[in-house]
Amino acid sequence: MRRPRSLIPLFFLLPALILLVPFVIYPVLKTIYLSFFLEGKFVGLANYKHVLLSSDIINLDRFPTKSPPWGSLINNVIFIAIHLPSTIFLGLGLALLLKREEVKGSSLIKSIIFLGMVIPMIVGGLITRFLFEKGAGVVPSILGALGIKSLDITWTAFPQTALFAVILGSIWIWTGFSMLMYSAGLASIPRDYYEAALIDGASRFQIFRNVTWPLLKPITIVVVAMTLLWDLKIFDVVYVATGGGPGGASMVLALQMWDYFARELNYNYAAVVAVLLTTLTLIPAMWLIRRRE
Amino acid sequence: MGIPRYKLKRYVISNTIAWIAGIVWLIPFLGVLMASVRPYDQIVGGWWHLHPFTLTIKNYIDAFNHPMFPIGVGLRNSLIIAVPGAIIPLIVASLAAYAFARYSFPVKNYLFAFIILLMALPQQMTVVPLYFLLRNMHLLNTFRGLILVHSAWGLAWITFFMRNYFSMLPTDVEEAARIDGASDVKIFYKIVLPMALPGLISAAILQFTWVWSDFFLALVFLQDPSKYVATQRLPLLRGQYYVNWGVLTAASILVMIVPLLVYALFQKYYISGMIGWSTEK
Numbered sequence: 001m002r003r004p005r006s007l008i009p010l011f012f013l014l015p016a017l018i019l020l021v022p023f024v025i026y027p028v029l030k031t032i033y034l035s036f037f038l039e040g041k042f043v044g045l046a047n048y049k050h051v052l053l054s055s056d057i058i059n060l061d062r063f064p065t066k067s068p069p070w071g072s073l074i075n076n077v078i079f080i081a082i083h084l085p086s087t088i089f090l091g092l093g094l095a096l097l098l099k100r101e102e103v104k105g106s107s108l109i110k111s112i113i114f115l116g117m118v119i120p121m122i123v124g125g126l127i128t129r130f131l132f133e134k135g136a137g138v139v140p141s142i143l144g145a146l147g148i149k150s151l152d153i154t155w156t157a158f159p160q161t162a163l164f165a166v167i168l169g170s171i172w173i174w175t176g177f178s179m180l181m182y183s184a185g186l187a188s189i190p191r192d193y194y195e196a197a198l199i200d201g202a203s204r205f206q207i208f209r210n211v212t213w214p215l216l217k218p219i220t221i222v223v224v225a226m227t228l229l230w231d232l233k234i235f236d237v238v239y240v241a242t243g244g245g246p247g248g249a250s251m252v253l254a255l256q257m258w259d260y261f262a263r264e265l266n267y268n269y270a271a272v273v274a275v276l277l278t279t280l281t282l283i284p285a286m287w288l289i290r291r292r293e
Numbered sequence: 294m295g296i297p298r299y300k301l302k303r304y305v306i307s308n309t310i311a312w313i314a315g316i317v318w319l320i321p322f323l324g325v326l327m328a329s330v331r332p333y334d335q336i337v338g339g340w341w342h343l344h345p346f347t348l349t350i351k352n353y354i355d356a357f358n359h360p361m362f363p364i365g366v367g368l369r370n371s372l373i374i375a376v377p378g379a380i381i382p383l384i385v386a387s388l389a390a391y392a393f394a395r396y397s398f399p400v401k402n403y404l405f406a407f408i409i410l411l412m413a414l415p416q417q418m419t420v421v422p423l424y425f426l427l428r429n430m431h432l433l434n435t436f437r438g439l440i441l442v443h444s445a446w447g448l449a450w451i452t453f454f455m456r457n458y459f460s461m462l463p464t465d466v467e468e469a470a471r472i473d474g475a476s477d478v479k480i481f482y483k484i485v486l487p488m489a490l491p492g493l494i495s496a497a498i499l500q501f502t503w504v505w506s507d508f509f510l511a512l513v514f515l516q517d518p519s520k521y522v523a524t525q526r527l528p529l530l531r532g533q534y535y536v537n538w539g540v541l542t543a544a545s546i547l548v549m550i551v552p553l554l555v556y557a558l559f560q561k562y563y564i565s566g567m568i569g570w571s572t573e574k
Contacts, residue, residue: 006396008392008396008477009392009396009397009398009401010392010398011477011478012388012389012391012392012396012481013388013389013392013404015384015385015388015389016385016386016388016389016448016452019382019385019441019444019445019448020411020445020448022426022445023419023423023426023441023442023444023445023446024411024414024419024445024446024448024449026422026426027418027419027420027421027422027423027426028414028418028419030421030422031418031419031421031422034421034422094311094314097307097310097311097314098311100307102300102303102304102307102308103307103308103311104308105312105315106311108315109311109312109314109315111560112315112318112319113314113315113318115318115322115553115556116318117567118502118549118552118553118556118563119506119549119552119553120505120506120508120524120548120549120552121506121508122506122508122524122527122528122548123524123527123545123548123549126527126528126541126545127321127322127324127325127545130321130324130325130328130538130541130542131321131324133536133538135337135338135339136328136336136337136338136339136340136538137324138320138321138324138339138341141339141341172318172321175318177567180564180567180568181568184568229413232415233415233416233417235417235508235509236508236509236524239508239528240527240528254415254417254509257417258417258509258512261420261421262513267421270417270421271421273417274415274417274418274421275418277415277417277418278414278415278417278418281413281414281415282410282413284413285409285410285412285413288409288413289406289409289410
């Protein structure tokens with residue numbers, strides 16, 4: 001580090017600040033401000049009370065005993081509860097499997113699985129819808145052929161299945177990320193560690209538990225945090241696969257915000273949902289920041 | 294046989310599971326491809342039925358000649374936005390990243406933590422005020438407005454990524470140039486930027502594909518149908534009386550072919566970008 005008191009760092013930072021202040025920082029503050037107003041009048045926490053207690057966000061009249069809609073916050077939580085562990089374990093399992101020397105064409109398989117991360121999410125959502133369409137889609141047809149007639153339907157058109165179609169499609173899209181991260185992590189573990197463990201007579205499972213898994217912990221933290229952020233912000237996939245429907249059955253917070261903003265033209269409620277969503281993303285974000293210290 | 298039995302068993306099991314996974318992940322793409330090159334009546338009952346099998350490019354022609362939202366115009370609009378939307382933040386963020394990598398200044402650590410916070414920020418948190426700001430600046434419904442928003446959004450992650458990259462570069466050449474009397478700016482663009490070229494390529498192609506793939510910001514800031522980008526047109530092609538999967542899948546392929554080509558051509562940079570963006574060296 002040099003010339004600590006000079007203005008040179010400011011010169012390097014200035015263009016970034018000129019773009020960030022009007023197009024990111026000011027709008028964030030203004031959104032917080034808007035969330036306390038309604039029709040131009042300061043209303044304190046009334047917007048928060050209204051939105052958070054509305055059945056759009058948490059519908060306790062229907063959750064968990066009756067069929068959806070259960071509310072967008074609950075849908076986000078269900079999404080995370082299924083999507084996060086599925087993609088982590090699938091990604092880790094595939095990385096471990098495809099690292100094995102005996103697997104032929106492992107880099108081709110890796111590329112195929114990673115394609116979900118390369119394509120635009122709006123295309124991923126459209127493919128999800130196609131996959132779960134009765135007649136034209138693979139999933140209902142296979143389930144129908146297996147005799148499960150109740151699932152030989154267009155999943156995106158029914159409240160009981162719409163959210164799960166979106167979640168399964170998102171697992172297809174996102175598994176490539178954790179697979180890639182874990183593959184990179186596994187490649188960085190020195191071979192001697194395994195050889196030493198083998199000489200000591202450790203079993204495969206013991207090696208995984210005591211060598212591989214602890215060494216992958218930094219990767220796991222990043223993958224979990226990034227997946228949480230992706231899950232919380234999910235928008236494109238839901239927008240095109242189900243539109244949040246039917247009847248709000250697959251509505252998520254990011255789409256709920258758009259609904260208040262563009263359909264109901266209620267900027268203040270939209271701001272409340274945005275603040276709520278941002279608050280939730282702070283949890284994984286703070287996690288990533290603290291890891292640096 | 295030369296291979297011991299237990300090894301053969303392991304070989305068969307590993308390869309079977311790996312290839313089943315590969316095929317499961319490939320099937321959705323295969324379906325899209327099949328649906329895009331066959332007539333509607335051959336795919337509505339399942340694209341995996343191969344009799345009869347008619348090859349046609351009608352779906353692609355229909356996607357280009359769509360009466361309301363021709364996909365070709367969308368591809369052009371996406372390109373007009375994604376190229377500057379990648380170059381501008383790359384330049385600006387590289388400058389900022391260099392300040393973080395090589396200088397010490399007050400509040401540096403707080404400012405860098407703030408950059409990470411911005412990486413996590415949902416776009417929903419900014420669009421309402423941005424909508425009115427752009428409207429007042431007469432930038433709503435313009436490519437310039439959307440390019441500016443994308444540039445600002447790209448800054449956080451590119452700054453983070455390039456700071457990590459600059460931090461890994463050796464500093465001895467820079468020190469030698471400084472002793473020879475070179476200015477900080479000259480050192481930056483004559484020495485540091487050329488050395489950081491692989492990192493710059495990674496950042497540029499990732500930012501390009503993300504701007505290309507963006508849907509939400511375009512949805513908010515472009516409302517004139519002739520200005521719609523490719524991703525925005527896609528959901529609008531579904532057809533009026535039935536879901537026209539032929540046109541939808543043909544257009545999907547046209548929209549995703551660009552990021553797929555970028556990935557295929559720059560695979561090494563793409564992967565190292567993905568890994569370097571989300572982890573810290």
